[in-house]
Amino acid sequence: MFIPIYDVNRLKYIRLQYVTIGLILVNCLVWLLTRAMSPGEADFATLALGFIPAVTFDYAALPPIFSILPEKASFVTYAFLHVDFWHLLSNMLFLWVFGDNVEDALGHVRFLVFYLVCAVAGALLHGLLDPFSAAPLIGASGAVSGVVAAYLMLHPRVRLWTLIFFRIPLPLPAFIPLLIWVGQQFFMLVLDVRGFVSWGAHVGGILAGAFLVVILRRDGVPLFDRVVVAPKSAELDE
Template identity: 40%
Template sequence: MVIPVHDVNPVRRTPWVTYALIAANVLVFLSTPGLAGSVAGDGELVRLCHLQAFMDQYAAVPKELIHHQLPRLVPTGEVGVGPHGPGCVVGPPGYHKSPALSVLTAMFLHGGWLHLLGNMLFLLIFGNNVEDRMGHVRYLLFYVVCGYAAGYGFALLNASSGDPLIGASGAVAGVLGAYLVLYPRARVWVLVPFLVFLPLRLPAWMVLGFWFALQAVYSSGHGVSGAGTVAYAAHVVGFVVGMLLAWPLKPGTPAPPEPPGLLFGRRARPYYTW
């Protein structure tokens, strides 16, 4: 897997929406009970119970999205002692939850620092140019639509699942799909792990095409055990929807500049001395 660090594709306007989305995701993560913003001194079980209750209330659950009804018993966030020892208490939901709205709130929830930083890195690198091409308002609507498409697409494929679905990955995948359509020839600096991290400048179609191919393979269950705990199918759906929504903008999109210098580790054109 390659790690993108920078693209050679300048923008005409400040990507305020992209910055705001990144800030919102970080703030929500820091305030999520049981994660980075947990109260110091809480025991491991207390943090786990708080996190389970929070995720159950605000994450998107495929079974709830498809059947539009809440379970009778949910984690309450409290710790109790049962026949098998201490554990998280469950009880009737003490809140009203809209399954449709939970798709939106789930876009700002992440399960750990690696999950958060990975999504925000891709959003920062590729989101600014997509926002520059679409404009602030259309870009925000595009982001939300891709997130909803990814969430409901995953739910349709996993209608019986009661596991929470969280993360901005589906919406960010839509941004990647749009970037691939609009700027396939833009150059992207990536780090390729090969004994050490090798810096290479590759075309966007290669970087994003490889990323999408991996998601498609993993979503089918190949390459990972049971597709792991990552919603790869949501990535695939979000990416395809992003491509389709961006396609009408492709004819009027100016080509990115072709930078001189190194390409695939070699010079793109020779230098002559006279």
């Protein structure tokens, strides 16, 4: 429905969003490595590192050859694999636009913990909704959904440039597109619980992100910041 382009929301506590950039680079590197693999090797990586509820909850087992890491590690490793370039691009674009300000509000180390816990929460809810599923879950959407939820709670009034219907650029208060996006995830979870997209992972990340930002943010960082920050191109000369 919309694509975030950029916001003008300056960093207040950190000079550079090292963790956000690092996460994007790791995701891109893993994608490039999997693209360089043969189809059989890529399938092996998906089964070995993807989150498979039936395996994690001991309803099924993979052959020992896939046990390159402990089974529970897939709660995190799945979030660094992507189906294709567009899957990767959409997740990394959301992380780039929103991750820097959440990292600023939490600090580098806490933001990394926040991101990984949101990934775990996304996998957990996905698995609880369909514990017998043998399909691997992959993608950073659960973790990124947590970042979006945190940004919404921190900076709802910041002006956010978005492409509406993927073609109309508009500067909007962040709470408008982000509330619509969050509502869509819950709506689709009810409507399409076992569809191709794991709405459960998205909702799990959202719930974790909304909770964690309350307890992990720096002292003095407010929730629901009332300061309106507009893009420069939307400012009026006085």
